[in-house]
Amino acid sequence: MSTIAKRNIILNVDSYKASHFLQYPPQTNVVSSYIESRGGIYPQTVFFGLQMFVKEYLTQPITCEDIDEAREIFEIHGVPFNDSGWRYILERHNGYLPIEIEAVAEGTVLPVQNALVQVKNTDPKCAWLTSYMETALLRAIWYPTTVATLSWSCRQIIRRFLESTADNSESIDFKLHDFGARGATSEESAAIGGAAHLVNFQGTDTMSAILATRRYYDAPMAGFSIPAAEHSTITSWGRDNEALAYANMLEQFSGPGKLVAVVSDSYDLFNAIDNIWGEELKAKVEANGGTLVIRPDSGDPVSIVTQTIERLMQRFGYEENRKGFKVLPPFIRVIQGDGVSTMTIEAILAAMKQRKQSSDNIAFGMGGELLQKVNRDTLKFAMKASAAEVGGSWRDVYKDPVTDKGKRSKKGVLAVIKDNDGTIKTIPHQDLGQRPNLLTPVFRNGRLLRNQTFEDIRARARLTDYPTAVE
Known part of the structure; x- marks a missing residue:
């Protein structure tokens, strides 16, 4: 038996993602995406869980066997497979995913509608990889963050x-x-x-x-x-x-x-x-x-x-x-x-x-x-592309559906700051200036950059008290 569900990150994905490498504009070099809670039944989130995912799934390289297995399955499944793209990652990056993940520190309590994670590709030939990671990465964030938020609210x-x-x-x-x-x-x-x-x-x-x-x-x-x-x-x-x-x-x-x-x-x-x-x-x-x-x-x-x-x-x-x-x-x-x-x-x-x-x-x-009685909509989690570098120029990438303004997404490369009054908010990175960015690199090209202890995460979660609203 193969270990598709747990180990082969290429197959830890929604089927339609496999065709997206053919859908971006020509000369798309970088795609930057973010994860946020768009709202829900609690006014804040307690960010937690990214380090588990990184250590379990991203610190080991993909292999030739992973690519062969994925190619066979996707072809039978009926969707295209980016064989050359994955083999490029194997050969050029020794199988480690060329992406960078920035995040707020785990245990941070912050209002909803703020970016918790930002991810982008680090190799211009792999712009398709950012959004390919959505299925696995969003699931790795929404579930533990929602449980941590529920538990924190009970506290x-x-x-x-x-x-x-x-x-x-x-x-x-x-x-x-x-x-x-x-x-x-x-x-x-x-x-x-x-x-x-x-x-x-x-x-x-x-x-x-x-x-x-x-x-x-x-x-x-x-x-x-x-x-x-x-x-x-x-x-x-x-x-x-x-x-x-x-x-x-x-x-x-x-x-x-x-x-x-x-x-x-x-x-x-x-x-x-x-x-x-x-x-x-x-x-x-x-x-x-x-x-x-x-x-x-x-x-x-x-x-x-x-x-x-x-x-x-x-x-x-x-x-x-x-x-x-x-x-x-x-x-x-x-x-x-x-x-x-x-x-x-x-x-x-x-x-x-x-x-x-x-x-x-x-x-x-x-x-x-x-x-168990939580789902992605408990805190209305989403991962959305917000910026792309195409042909040497950056452009905003966003959605703004007239039928549901609650699904309007953020624009541009983002930063998260704490104002002088202690309010945490998400701003365009270009407006950051000299202020510290709470989104800091956690993972890059196969390496965990910041190892957080559980003791520190607990202490961080207890720094700030918010009013608790339950519907």
Whole structure:
């Protein structure tokens, strides 16, 4: 079996791209394109993911076998193939793609409608290559950036409620846990999306994300988890032995400084809280030395969470913090992992606040909503050509459809700047002057030019807070 889908960059493309080398004006020497979010449900983007793509796909040269495979497939497929163009790259550039990619630093939070990436060919005989890269490059950007933006927006919501209902926000890094691996379309998707979530939080059960951050961003350990029950490990004891199943979790995993999560709705959540955890096992819970995390997993998330916390407070008591909100004892907490989205997080925390329950009591787990319920239109991502050098002269390249002004594209070679007031905006490169350009070279002709660590990316993502808008 060949490795077409993962390794042969020539075939990592939409079919129609193969014919585009014949469609540019004569003497087209350079094509410059950019990637941006044109809008969507969030007012900002958290740029992330380019380095993964560069390291995985662009730092290895194409081979004669890649070209032969692509030629055979495209010919059978029914579209032209630029055999001479790819063999020129193989012979003249030793198989490394003659393109330059500029980008803002990963982890940068910036308003939508700004260029995140700019790419151009570095060899005038390969002007067709810039837009040929659109399929692979745009996909490598829109997905992790969208997940990072969604996760960052959740962080802002949670942070806001911690600031108003808790004594401090120190627990925020573990307030949203990634449950999304099984709902992702592939292992690679789980790795990429899971890594994007870890830009903002440190809780994850997506092991692929841990491996991705180690491999591509030099992160020894970017995320953490705890022992946790699932329904099968509880129900295998039988309904009559539910208490024994819970007791076993405490015996196996509790202790000083330890956390253990136990799903408690296999039969009757409120019976489990009132009679098993809150009566039969109460002494063990109080003396476990660490923290028991109760997980409800069904029902309306807003009402279930507030009722769960209220019933636990009735059984185990609570303290009032300095802001007048009720906090469970440190040996017991709640995690909600069912039906969690940006909207339900806000709704749950608002309902808790109304009942004077501190957000310290709750953490969240998000699955499909985090890694899977996003698409290219969530942030209206696009890659468009904006300039071309033809016959020695540069010209603007753009679209401006009268039927949809939202698809109007930018003109010219671009730069991204930060104004004196801190506003980030995209301008024509010719207007840059002495101002620093936030678009800096990341890749050129087969070489990664800037290796960014995960630690630096995380720090950058936390520099700026924006209002969070969710539709």
